[in-house]
Amino acid sequence: MFGYYLDLAIRSLRRNRVLTALMVVAIAAGIGASMTTLTVMHLLSGDPVPTRSNTLFYPQVDPDTSLTEHGEPADVMDYHSAVDLWRSHRADRETLVATAGAKLRAIDVRQPSLMIRVLATTADFFPMFDVPFQYGGGWQAADDESRARVAVISAQLNDKLFGGANSVGRSVRVRGSEVRIVGVLRPWRPSPQFYEVAGGRFSSGNTAGYYARPEDVMLPFFTGVEVAGDTFDVFNCWRVPDNFMHLPESPCSWVAMWVQLGSPAKVSGYARFLAGYAVQQKRLGRFTHADNTRLRGLMQWLDYNRVVPSDVRLQAWLAFAFLAVCLFNTIGLLLAKFLRRSGEIGVRRALGASRRAVFAQCLVEAGLIGLLGGMGGWLLTLLGLWLVRRQPAAYADLVHLDPLMFLTTFALAIAASLLAGLLPAFRASRVAPGLQLKTL
Template sequence: MFGYYFKLALRSFKRNKVLTALMVLAIALGIGASMTTLTVFYVLSGDPIPQKSGKLFYVQMDPATMDGYVAGEDPQSQMTRFDSEALLRDKRGDRQAMMSAGGLAIQPEKQGMTPFTVESRYTSSDFFDMFDVPFAYGQGWGVKEDEARERVAVITKDLNDKLFGGNSVGKSIRLNEHEFRIIGVTEKWRPTPRFFDLTQSHYGEGEEVYIPFSTSRALKLGSSGDMTCWGDEPNDDPEGSNGLNAPCAWIQYWVQLDSAEKEAAYRRYLINYSDQQRKAGRFERPTNTRLSNVMTWLDENKVVPGDVRLQTWLAFGFLLVCLLNTVGLLLAKFLRRGSEIGVRRALGASRRAIFMQCLVEAGTIGIAGGILGLGLAMLGLWAVRQQPSDYASLAHLDPVMLVTTLVLAIVASLLAGLLPAWSAMQVTPAIQLKSQ
């Protein structure tokens, strides 16, 4: 029966080409606009590490002085070096990593290649296992390399191919006039958003070189990103704000806790640590610690741009307007065929059959509108990729959004066809036959 109704729908389209084209275009424009913005929102608001997002926690505490203190406000968004290294030594989590961003100058040995700078990450050994960083060659360093402040490095495959063209594990790379031994090459890895360090670009490409945090401090390499300081910096520390005892928060600290019991225990540990530091005279403010999993941390920082949210709502508002226009066009089309429907009813067609016939016709319009809307959505995403935003290159239609586009088009057209189909099935055969 569905096939028969589908054939009737195609015949109806041929008889009313202009009206059908208008309805298909209305559906397509609404679907194209809404799916363009929805796809961007879907990409930007997704879980960057779904297999672990509930086990990875961002650590916060408040080591600042009482100057400017406001009760109930959030703790510092980053950690001091002293507290980060203390927590790292205690090893209370299944894994833990302290980190900061930086920039390094590379002096290539490749003939004809001039020096250039790359973004880098100074971190500890658990970083790669915690965040499931994939490797093309080699592996990350271990605790021994951290403690010995060894000059080892992990680089990305893109940088590896640029400098060496093949497996570079065991080779040397010159960073800021210092020789480092390459021990690992990562595959393409771009969590979206870059949840582990929100002080940098939320959706950028990420760093190209990773070295031990301890080594970066031994070599006094410069860091980048936000830094919050209070009180007076120690005059005897050659590293200034980056020194061990500097009253500055500039380090991101993550911990992996594989069970709810371990999470609860770690929360208690943070409170106890804060209390101990207050007794020692380092902390002045009341205990204010926080442990946020990945998605909570992203929500607290409102990572998805506000204009993307607004555009999504506006696009779905436009889709609603398009559906209302489609309702009017379908209503006009079905009621214009009152005599045809009356004859069918007189020949024994039930109201249900008329209703289903009209819905199949509306759904067919939705399929056509969805296919055209899919093309418009791809065009819209291409336009997004031309923008200078850091997330522009991520705007692609994946299989999930492809199916969503077609389903949304069909569902939207069926909803638009409900009122016209209900009106059409109310046609009285006697009145229509008498008017002939």
């Protein structure tokens, strides 16, 4: 029966091409707009470490002594707390993260100096976040404390400085200090750049910066502190520092920490350890708010920071409102189309077709319009994504149509058109055959 209905639907659509085209264009436009925004949302709100995001946690303490009342603790930690916690080694894996801008010059490569972003982190960073290597690998755990002059560089920097060749063993000068390359990453572009996300609640929804590229040079944490000195990015200072030059002793928060905890028991154990640390620091007089600690999971932390830019969310809402208008439009047109054929339906009913059969036939026709609209919608989605890629946002280069979203385009188009077809099909199936036959 389906084949026959399909045949009838094709004939019917051919009969009134203008009306058919109107419906297909309406569905295509609605689907194109909503799939473009949905794809961007999907890419921006995904899981950046799909293999183990549920075991990654973000501890926070409250070193701020300037306020009498406290809300949420600072988004990142001060040097003292972060290094204390890291040296306790209570988690399966743990890493410190701090970023700085620094001047880089390649040794024996004829290129002008460039300003790059430096990530000071610890050896666990690479296995913990599944960072892929092209050549070599990360540094040893001992290199962090021994301030080894080693570095891991990004694929992009390797291409720029060494033309993509294996540069392990060569050296670069970061802010005047020579470091030896021990590893070169593969192109790595987590979305968002999760390990650095902080301060979302102060951003007024302008969070596109969370989708920037990872840093070009990664140094062992204490090497980085020595090399980059006072050029680290500071999240906040709760007092004006006495000595602005020396960050580790400053009343400023600028070091983030991530821990990997393999089981729920370990998570609650770590949360207790964190609370205990804060109590101990309060006793030492360094903290004033001991009970203000947090241990959020990775996805929880991203949600808390509302990483998806508010403009992107607003666009998605707008697009779906537009789709709704398109659907109302299609319902109206389908109704007109089906009821115009009341006579034909009357004949079919008189010849023995059940209401069900008429209903099914109408739905097949609606579904066919959806399929055609889906194809148009797919093309419009590709156009929309091309437009998004031309936008000046940090996430622009991440945007593409993955297979899941490709299938969703057609599923959404057909579902939308079937939904739009329900009411007109129902009305058509209720056509009284006797009355229609009389007026034929």
